[in-house]
Structures are given as C-alpha cells and as structure tokens.
Amino acid sequence: MLSFVEENYLKAIYHLSKGGKNSVSTNALAETMNNKAASVTDMIKKLSAKDVIAYEKYKGVNISPKGKTEALNVIRKHRLWETFLVEKLGFSWDEVHEVAEQLEHIKSPLLIEKLDAFLDHPSVDPHGHPIPDKHGKIQETKQVPLSTCLLNKKYKVQSVKDGSPAFLQYLDKLGIYIKASILIKERIDFDNSLELIIDNKNKVFISQVAAENLLVTE
Amino acid sequence: MLSFVEENYLKAIYHLSKGGKNSVSTNALAETMNNKAASVTDMIKKLSAKDVIAYEKYKGVNISPKGKTEALNVIRKHRLWETFLVEKLGFSWDEVHEVAEQLEHIKSPLLIEKLDAFLDHPSVDPHGHPIPDKHGKIQETKQVPLSTCLLNKKYKVQSVKDGSPAFLQYLDKLGIYIKASILIKERIDFDNSLELIIDNKNKVFISQVAAENLLVTE
DNA sequence: ATTATTTTTTAGATTACCCTAAATATTTAT
DNA sequence: ATAAATATTTAGGGTAATCTAAAAAATAAT
Numbered sequence: 001m002l003s004f005v006e007e008n009y010l011k012a013i014y015h016l017s018k019g020g021k022n023s024v025s026t027n028a029l030a031e032t033m034n035n036k037a038a039s040v041t042d043m044i045k046k047l048s049a050k051d052v053i054a055y056e057k058y059k060g061v062n063i064s065p066k067g068k069t070e071a072l073n074v075i076r077k078h079r080l081w082e083t084f085l086v087e088k089l090g091f092s093w094d095e096v097h098e099v100a101e102q103l104e105h106i107k108s109p110l111l112i113e114k115l116d117a118f119l120d121h122p123s124v125d126p127h128g129h130p131i132p133d134k135h136g137k138i139q140e141t142k143q144v145p146l147s148t149c150l151l152n153k154k155y156k157v158q159s160v161k162d163g164s165p166a167f168l169q170y171l172d173k174l175g176i177y178i179k180a181s182i183l184i185k186e187r188i189d190f191d192n193s194l195e196l197i198i199d200n201k202n203k204v205f206i207s208q209v210a211a212e213n214l215l216v217t218e
Numbered sequence: 219m220l221s222f223v224e225e226n227y228l229k230a231i232y233h234l235s236k237g238g239k240n241s242v243s244t245n246a247l248a249e250t251m252n253n254k255a256a257s258v259t260d261m262i263k264k265l266s267a268k269d270v271i272a273y274e275k276y277k278g279v280n281i282s283p284k285g286k287t288e289a290l291n292v293i294r295k296h297r298l299w300e301t302f303l304v305e306k307l308g309f310s311w312d313e314v315h316e317v318a319e320q321l322e323h324i325k326s327p328l329l330i331e332k333l334d335a336f337l338d339h340p341s342v343d344p345h346g347h348p349i350p351d352k353h354g355k356i357q358e359t360k361q362v363p364l365s366t367c368l369l370n371k372k373y374k375v376q377s378v379k380d381g382s383p384a385f386l387q388y389l390d391k392l393g394i395y396i397k398a399s400i401l402i403k404e405r406i407d408f409d410n411s412l413e414l415i416i417d418n419k420n421k422v423f424i425s426q427v428a429a430e431n432l433l434v435t436e
Numbered sequence: 437a438t439t440a441t442t443t444t445t446t447a448g449a450t451t452a453c454c455c456t457a458a459a460t461a462t463t464t465a466t
Numbered sequence: 467a468t469a470a471a472t473a474t475t476t477a478g479g480g481t482a483a484t485c486t487a488a489a490a491a492a493t494a495a496t
Contacts (some may be wrong), residue, residue, distance in 0.1 A: 005483065026444055038486055041445055046482085058444060058491060088306075089332040099326045108317045116305040223453065257454050259475055264452085275476060276461060298478055 002050070007045050007074050009033065010052055013063050023060040032148035052196045070138035078104035079125035079132075080115050086126040087119060093126040094168035096206045127168075128159025128178045128215070143215035146182065146194070147208055155216035162213040171214075174204045182216060220268070222323045227251065227261050228270055230256050232289035233280050241278040269435025273357035290354035296322035297343035297350075298333050304344040305337060311344040345386075346396045346433070363435035364400065364412070365426060373400045373434035380431040389432075391423045400434060 012032045016024045024189040030037045048055040067163030081103040085091040093210045124130055132138045157180045175198050192208035230250045234242045248255045266273040270285030299321040303309040342348055350356045361376045375398045394415050404413040410426035
C-alpha cells in the first residue's frame with residue numbers, strides 16, 4: 001500500500017516520464033515535488049524497494065509496470081473527482097485542481113466505481129484530459145497546439161496543456177472552452193500572437209504562449 | 219491547522235465527552251483510538267498547546283470552545299459525505315462509515331458548502347444522526363431507546379445508536395429503517411426481547427440489545 | 437585529458453506519531 | 467490509613483518524510 005506522499009511522487013514520475021517513455025532525473029523530480037534532491041533520493045529508494053520504479057544510482061528512475069498501474073489509478077481518481085466537482089457541484093474548471101489533489105488519495109475502489117457510474121463513465125475531465133478506465137487504459141486523441149495550426153481552418157478545442165487557474169481564467173475571459181470552435185484569422189508576425197474567431201462569431205487575440213497551451217483537433 | 223490524526227482525536231474527545239459535557243480520561247481515549255495511553259498523553263499535550271482542549275495532568279481533558287467548533291466541523295463533513303454516498307452514489311447505510319472516515323478530512327470549505335447545497339441541506343445523515351450546520355449548530359430531537367418504550371403505542375425510528383455494519387445489516391433483515399413506524403406488541407419476560415409490528419404489518423422479534431440501540435420518538 | 441561545474445548521494449538532524457518499560461500519581465480496598 | 471491496584475506520565479526508541487552540509491560521481495569545458 002502506497003502512502004499519500006508515495007502516490008504523489010509516482011504521479012510526478014509518470015507525468016515527467018511522459019507516461020513511462022523517458023527516465024526521470026532526481027533534480028527534475030525535486031523541482032516538481034518542491035523538495036530537495038536529497039529527500040528525493042531517499043524516496044526513490046523506498047519506491048524502488050516497493051517495485052514501482054526501477055532505480056540505478058546516478059542514472060535516474062524509470063516507472064515499472066506496477067508503478068504505471070498505480071499512477072494511472074491515482075490519475076483516474078483525480079480526473080473523476082474533477083469531473084464530479086464541475087458537473088455536479090458547480091465548481092468552475094479553475095477551482096478544482098487543489099481539491100482533487102486531496103480527493104485522489106481516498107482509498108475505496110467501490111467509491112470510484114460508483115462515482116464513475118454516477119458521472120456516466122466520462123472519458124475526459126473538465127480540462128479535456130482523458131480519464132483512464134479501471135484497467136488503466138487511456139483513450140488518446142492526437143491533439144496539436146493551436147500555435148502550430150494553419151490559418152482559416154476550423155479547429156476544435158480538446159484540452160489545455162497548462163491547467164493553472166490563471167490560464168483557465170484567461171480562457172474564460174476570451175470565451176474559449178473545451179469543444180469550442182476556433183479559426184485562426186491571422187498570425188501577427190511581431191510577437192506570434194494570433195487573431196482568432198471563436199464559434200464563428202467572436203474575434204479575440206491570443207498570445208503565442210497561450211496558443212502553445214491550447215490543444216486542438218481538426 | 220489540525221492534522222488528520224489530531225482531528226480524529228478531537229472527534230473522539232467530543233463523542234466521549236458527550237459533546238463537551240464530561241471530561242475524558244487518557245485510558246478511555248486510548249481505548250477508542252486503539253492507541254496506548256502513553257501515545258495519548260503525547261497527543262493530549264499537542265492538542266492542549268493548540269488550545270482545542272484543556273488539560274491538567276492526571277485530571278483528564280476537556281474540550282474547549284475552539285475544539286468543539288473544530289470537532290463539529292469534522293462531524294458535519296463526515297455526515298454530509300455519508301449522506302452523499304447513500305443518496306447519490308447508492309451505497310447502503312452499512313458501507314459508508316469507513317469511506318466517510320477518509321473523506322471527512324478533506325480541507326475545502328467551498329467543497330462542503332457546495333456539497334451541502336447539492337444534497338439540499340440535509341438535517342440528518344443515513345443513520346439518523348443530526349448534521350451540524352456550518353456554524354456548528356445541531357438540531358437535537360429528544361429520542362429514546364426502543365427498549366424503554368410502552369406497549370401498543372406507535373413510535374417512529376429516528377436513529378441508530380450503534381452504527382456498526384453488523385447491526386445495520388440486521389436491521390435491514392428485519393425491515394427496520396429510519397422513519398419506519400414501530401409498535402411493541404409484547405415484551406418477552408425471559409430475555410427482554412420485543413415482539414414488534416413494523417409499518418402496521420410485519421411482525422418481527424428483536425433482542426434487548428438491539429432495542430437499546432434503536433432510538434425512536436412518539 | 438584534466439579541470440570545473442553540475443548532479444546525485446550520503447551523513448546526520450528534525451518533526452509527527454506511535455511504541456515499550458519504568459516511574460509516579462490516584463483510587464480502591466482492607 | 468496504609469497497602470494494593472489502577473491510571474497516567476516520563477524516558478527512551480522507532481519509522482516516515484523532510485531538511486542542510488558535505489562527499490562522490492557524472493558531465494561539460496577548456
């Protein structure tokens with residue numbers, strides 16, 4: 001059984017390794033966990049002893065199959081709770097992360113089964129991120145940053161890369177939301193900002209940074 | 219800010235002191251917390267330093283006004299979550315305690331506000347226990363154990379004293395639930411068991427112990 | 437190919453919560 | 467009112483998760 005803290009480390013390793021593709025350095029982990037490298041080394045040893053990561057001194061860590069399953073389950077819980085908070089309790093999408101960080105550690109498989117059913121088995125959370133099913137399977141869709149898209153072509157907002165409240169509130173102000181339609185009217189050479197048409201009617205300008213964090217499909 | 223463990227101690231003190239009326243001994247606390255008395259003494263000092271209890275060596279502890287407020291808030295959260303689990307997720311009343319023990323420690327006043335509204339501001343939980351309002355106010359109703367009631371008089375089940383799964387499942391089997399109507403047909407002298415009529419139709423027998431744990435009003 | 441820099445690990449402490457064993461205070465029984 | 471029994475506290479330790487400072491390894495730079 002993993003502790004709250006261990007679950008959080010594992011989740012960070014999963015994300016930093018892009019789902020297990022890369023290995024993760026001690027410093028990178030220390031950075032995202034807001035801990036010192038020495039503390040991370042200690043924790044790495046514990047996680048390694050529990051067989052959720054593979055670790056070789058000075059070589060970084062790799063998540064194991066068992067660790068991936070655990071991480072995906074925590075992510076599943078996080079995203080189901082976020083969906084609950086928005087869909088059922090009326091939270092806005094920029095308010096849910098902190099609370100879901102706590103709720104994701106509740107241990108009760110039955111609770112998650114029932115929550116999932118109550119929400120009608122959602123496939124994505126309020127930020128457009130896919131919700132792993134109970135076996136850890138994720139339904140991926142090939143999304144690209146809006147910053148790489150063509151002019152005068154209609155795209156659909158699928159998810160946000162950065163889920164920070166500041167960014168989400170900014171999107172709210174612009175009238176941009178998950179599933180919104182976007183067309184790039186013009187790319188401003190000066191700063192790579194974009195002029196957009198949202199839902200075929202509203203004209204807004206968006207910075208390059210913002211466009212890089214908005215993922216769309218055709 | 220209280221830790222999970224501190225909140226659990228405080229809750230136990232609140233219950234053992236019958237809402238702050240009595241003082242609580244180290245041993246009693248050790249018993250309900252499943253800890254050793256020495257550990258309790260340590261924790262008592264911490265809680266005392268945080269001004270949630272008053273403590274004098276060898277004299278037991280008394281919950282303070284601040285401690286009472288904290289305890290009631292945890293109890294409020296516990297009971298709201300139990301209500302959610304039963305009303306919205308379809309848990310049965312004997313399955314919710316363990317999960318609510320975890321959920322009650324989630325820190326987010328906004329969450330509880332919204333959960334309360336989502337549940338339509340319930341006044342009692344699935345076991346008939348009153349839910350304190352956000353100011354810690356409890357709406358008490360004067361209930362008596364069925365074991366002390368008169369023959370051939372109609373009573374209404376208000377709550378269970380013992381919320382153990384075993385007792386709750388037993389009540390399910392007997393067809394007894396919160397708000398059910400009960401009439402005592404006969405008291406068996408041999409073992410003080412009772413012959414009951416539930417909802418004016420079903421005849422069942424109930425042991426004295428069970429009758430002591432069933433609280434009713436006229 | 438050394439030296440300098442960066443990264444990672446080790447050593448030794450700290451806090452929260454729990455333990456056992458021993459000491460001390462309180463209560464009960466004679 | 468003193469001895470016996472019970473309750474409580476103190477002393478000293480252990481584990482989880484963190485830290486700082488110092489040592490060691492890996493990487494980068496000349």
